[in-house]
Amino acid sequence: VKPNSNRIDPPGSFKISDNFRSYSGLRRKKNPILRSLGEKESKQQSKKMSSIGTGYDLSVTTFSPDGRVFQIEYAAKAVDNSGTVVGIKCKDGIVMGVEKLIASKMMLPGSNRRIHSVHRHAGMAVAGLAADGRQIVARAKSEARSYESVYGDAVPVKELSERVASYVHLCTLYWWLRPFGCGVILGGYDKDGPQLYMIEPSGISYRYFGAAIGKGKQAAKTEIEKLKLSEMTCKEGVIEVAKIIYKLHDEAKDKAFELEMSWICEESKREHQKVPDDLLEEAKTAAKTALEEMDAD
Amino acid sequence: MLLILWGVLIQFTIPIDNGDALKNAEADSQRTLYPYVTGTSIVAIKYKDGVLMASDMGGSYGSTLRYKNIERVKAIGKHSLLGASGEISDFQEILRYLDELVLNDNMWDDGNSLGPKEVHNYLTRVMYNRRNKFNPLWNTLVLGGVKNGEIYLGMVSMIGVSFEDNHVATGFGNHLARPILRDEWRADLSFEDGVKLLEKCMRVLLYRDRSAINKLQIAKITEEGVTVSQPYSLKTFWEFQAFHNPTAGAQGSW
Numbered sequence: 001v002k003p004n005s006n007r008i009d010p011p012g013s014f015k016i017s018d019n020f021r022s023y024s025g026l027r028r029k030k031n032p033i034l035r036s037l038g039e040k041e042s043k044q045q046s047k048k049m050s051s052i053g054t055g056y057d058l059s060v061t062t063f064s065p066d067g068r069v070f071q072i073e074y075a076a077k078a079v080d081n082s083g084t085v086v087g088i089k090c091k092d093g094i095v096m097g098v099e100k101l102i103a104s105k106m107m108l109p110g111s112n113r114r115i116h117s118v119h120r121h122a123g124m125a126v127a128g129l130a131a132d133g134r135q136i137v138a139r140a141k142s143e144a145r146s147y148e149s150v151y152g153d154a155v156p157v158k159e160l161s162e163r164v165a166s167y168v169h170l171c172t173l174y175w176w177l178r179p180f181g182c183g184v185i186l187g188g189y190d191k192d193g194p195q196l197y198m199i200e201p202s203g204i205s206y207r208y209f210g211a212a213i214g215k216g217k218q219a220a221k222t223e224i225e226k227l228k229l230s231e232m233t234c235k236e237g238v239i240e241v242a243k244i245i246y247k248l249h250d251e252a253k254d255k256a257f258e259l260e261m262s263w264i265c266e267e268s269k270r271e272h273q274k275v276p277d278d279l280l281e282e283a284k285t286a287a288k289t290a291l292e293e294m295d296a297d
Numbered sequence: 298m299l300l301i302l303w304g305v306l307i308q309f310t311i312p313i314d315n316g317d318a319l320k321n322a323e324a325d326s327q328r329t330l331y332p333y334v335t336g337t338s339i340v341a342i343k344y345k346d347g348v349l350m351a352s353d354m355g356g357s358y359g360s361t362l363r364y365k366n367i368e369r370v371k372a373i374g375k376h377s378l379l380g381a382s383g384e385i386s387d388f389q390e391i392l393r394y395l396d397e398l399v400l401n402d403n404m405w406d407d408g409n410s411l412g413p414k415e416v417h418n419y420l421t422r423v424m425y426n427r428r429n430k431f432n433p434l435w436n437t438l439v440l441g442g443v444k445n446g447e448i449y450l451g452m453v454s455m456i457g458v459s460f461e462d463n464h465v466a467t468g469f470g471n472h473l474a475r476p477i478l479r480d481e482w483r484a485d486l487s488f489e490d491g492v493k494l495l496e497k498c499m500r501v502l503l504y505r506d507r508s509a510i511n512k513l514q515i516a517k518i519t520e521e522g523v524t525v526s527q528p529y530s531l532k533t534f535w536e537f538q539a540f541h542n543p544t545a546g547a548q549g550s551w
Contacts, residue, residue: 117406145397274406
């Protein structure tokens with residue numbers, strides 16, 4: 001079987017037989033220049049990294065001698081390859097933003113949504129393999145619906161995050177299932193106020209004030225730590241998130257991107273919805289001016 | 298009325314040999330046989346800007362007027378109003394189905410929303426399919442709404458009969474209110490005239506329907522949205538001469 005040249009392999013990865021794909025990536029045409037850059041990088045990385053688990057990374061049910069499950073770590077690397085997703089908890093709600101890298105100029109703006117509503121009061125932003133993300137969102141919607149059907153009230157965000165996390169974890173327990181190649185930021189507003197959770201491909205889920213996943217997550221986390229979230233309203237939060245995403249977008253590596261943002265706050269009547277167009281435009285212009293000011297320095 | 302009810306009862310009590318009810322949990326215990334808590338008529342008309350729907354707030358337990366605060370008209374999504382007469386618990390179940398329908402529609406977040414025609418069609422399918430399984434939702438539903446300037450008013454019964462019209466009524470309203478509406482309804486009714494017309498119908502129903510109570514709500518839906526009025530009462534007149542001293546001149550038969 002000829003190797004599929006469009007397949008994206010995680011950096012520092014294996015190539016056993018092509019029949020056995022415990023890790024299949026998105027089938028999309030990658031820009032040849034970018035792809036060769038990626039390959040060079042991965043070769044460099046594989047020389048640096050001593051963590052190629054040769055032999056212990058074939059199955060998600062195998063531990064390595066130093067106690068790691070490599071398949072789960074490889075899944076996390078898939079998430080690290082995707083566009084940045086940022087979520088913050090402001091004093092009156094949650095704001096989430098996604099740096100949607102545009103693969104082709106032919107795509108309609110506004111398509112390929114990365115942020116999905118899970119119920120009236122909760123939404124999820126997905127980073128990583130989009131198809132895997134769709135599964136997680138579908139499962140979360142189903143869990144929220146079933147909770148409301150049985151208990152008659154909107155699902156508390158903590159309960160929902162636990163259910164999604166255990167579903168993601170489920171797929172790391174059996175050899176005939178592969179882990180989800182996507183991480184999810186779940187934001188919701190319930191009786192206990194606004195809450196933000198992040199669920200990683202390993203099934204770990206924590207509650208955060210501010211979270212970021214994807215390519216620029218380190219830079220994003222540094223930026224978020226500079227913000228005074230407990231005093232910020234969501235309107236201000238929208239502008240800050242836009243600034244962060246514009247700042248950490250690497251013009252050299254990835255060309256165009258589209259900013260997708262959503263919020264749940266008092267202004268949106270505690271319902272998860274896209275940030276209104278006028279506020280989004282305001283945020284984008286503020287972010288671009290901030291960038292220009294930085295470049296001018 | 299009683300004859301009609303019995304006729305319908307006979308239709309739905311076709312025996313199915315499921316086995317002994319003691320041993321077999323499914324034996325005939327899951328199909329709707331008769332309604333318990335019922336709402337009486339709904340009357341609805343199209344008017345110049347949209348749809349007006351009137352209902353009283355009573356829930357009868359047989360011949361007892363047991364519940365006096367039941368809202369039988371609810372808003373569905375952004376564009377529709379649903380009114381129901383018949384079994385109240387089945388109405389609540391229908392509201393749950395529609396809630397899920399509207400939620401799933403909203404979660405697409407694509408700028409589209411369900412209009413009255415679509416909701417009416419969905420309800421028709423649900424009612425008809427339940428009837429085919431001999432397990433009906435014991436309601437007659439009135440669905441009205443406005444979307445993109447088009448005013449829509451329709452009705453679905455418990456056996457799945459569905460149609461659209463300029464004015465609809467359920468239950469006793471069919472017999473008492475519709476003749477009034479046929480004579481006096483016009484396409485260009487203003488809001489005040491529409492309310493007056495509905496109040497005229499509801500007053501007749503209050504006088505003549507034994508399960509009606511004097512506490513009604515009128516709901517209005519236009520392109521702008523839904524408004525449901527606060528409950529209020531109609532003025533009634535009981536001073537007709539014939540009701541004074543009704544037994545005067547009665548000879549008595551035995």
